[in-house]
Amino acid sequence: MDKHPVANHIQSHRSTRKFKNTRIPEEIIKEIITSAQWAPTSHNVQAYSIISITDQTLRVELAHLCGDQKYVKEAPAFFVFTADFYPHSLISRRLEVPFEMEETENVIVGAVDTALAAQNALLTARAYGLGGVMIGGIRNHSEKVAKLLKLPEWTFPVMGLCLGYPASITDQKPRFPLYGVLHENHYDANDIEKAIVEYDERTLHYYSNRKPNPKQSGWSSQMAAYLSTPRRPGVTAFLKKQGFKMK
Known part of the structure; x- marks a missing residue:
């Protein structure tokens, strides 16, 4: 049986940590984020936000907090995928209904929704010839990251994503x-x-x-x-x- 192109695309994954100094066109960035939004989501909660880090000073600080991972500051694009129930808190407040967020299930929903969105983003980026690497180190110092990114309550960083055109192909x-x-x-x-x-x-x-x-x-x-x-x-x-x- 011939392997389906989509399966081949998924199964050819490898992390890219060295990037060409080439700007990613804005229209491709928008396609990547749109694909992220079309990931499956629990009960249509869509419990995530995606923060594009374009300020280089902020990139340097985040790279340090991630364990001095230099590709965080060097990649042409870097995003922080954040579990986010803040909009939902506003809805509950406006409609004057209880906001029941004390169960561990909500953390799981937020983390899963966010991870699925990030994976969609990476797969789409690779379809456009980009490479990338997920950055779990964004959770090394979650509170400091939250302060840098001005995250409100009911949010937490789940992972970062470096994207760019690969400078080399790894095994x-x-x-x-x-x-x-x-x-x-x-x-x-x-x-x-x-x-x-x-x-x-x-x-x-x-x-x-x-x-x-x-x-x-x-x-x-x-x-x-x-x-x-x-x-x-x-x-x-x-x-x-x-x-x-x-x-």
Whole structure:
């Protein structure tokens, strides 16, 4: 069976971190953001906003807060995808009805809506010959980012997105074996260890041959290190400060 062009487009994903110093036409930017708006959304809530960062001083500050990721300040375009229930709070206030936002479900809805919009944006950007990389580091210092971007209550940054014309093409990072991801009717743990071993072999080969920044480690050792320490412990306190009590 011939692979469908859309499937081929999606499955050719790779992160781009080096960009040409070429401006992205405004009409393409508008198409990218319009595609983001057509992502699936829970109950048509559309719980996100997209902030285009064009001020270079602000870019430099955000790059530092993201862990000194230089492509945040160097990419031709950088967006911050933000979960956003602020418009909904205004509606509830205007209509004088309760604004029930204390459940953890609302954080999940906001994060999912925002992530789906960001993925649509990246896929559309790539269709126009651009490359990009998602920036989870935007949550490293959520409160400082919120202050810089003047985020109101009922909002929180979910991810950044760097976009531009690729200066180089990187190798694709392998993915977990399909049989370790796809289950039928119920979760089947029988082959998970086998999938991990297989994936460790593939990722060790990928990382040891990667240029630049080769590594002599596979997926298991990287995940063990990644999950052995608390991740962004300030996020919960920040979300509660923004109004999300997460009961």
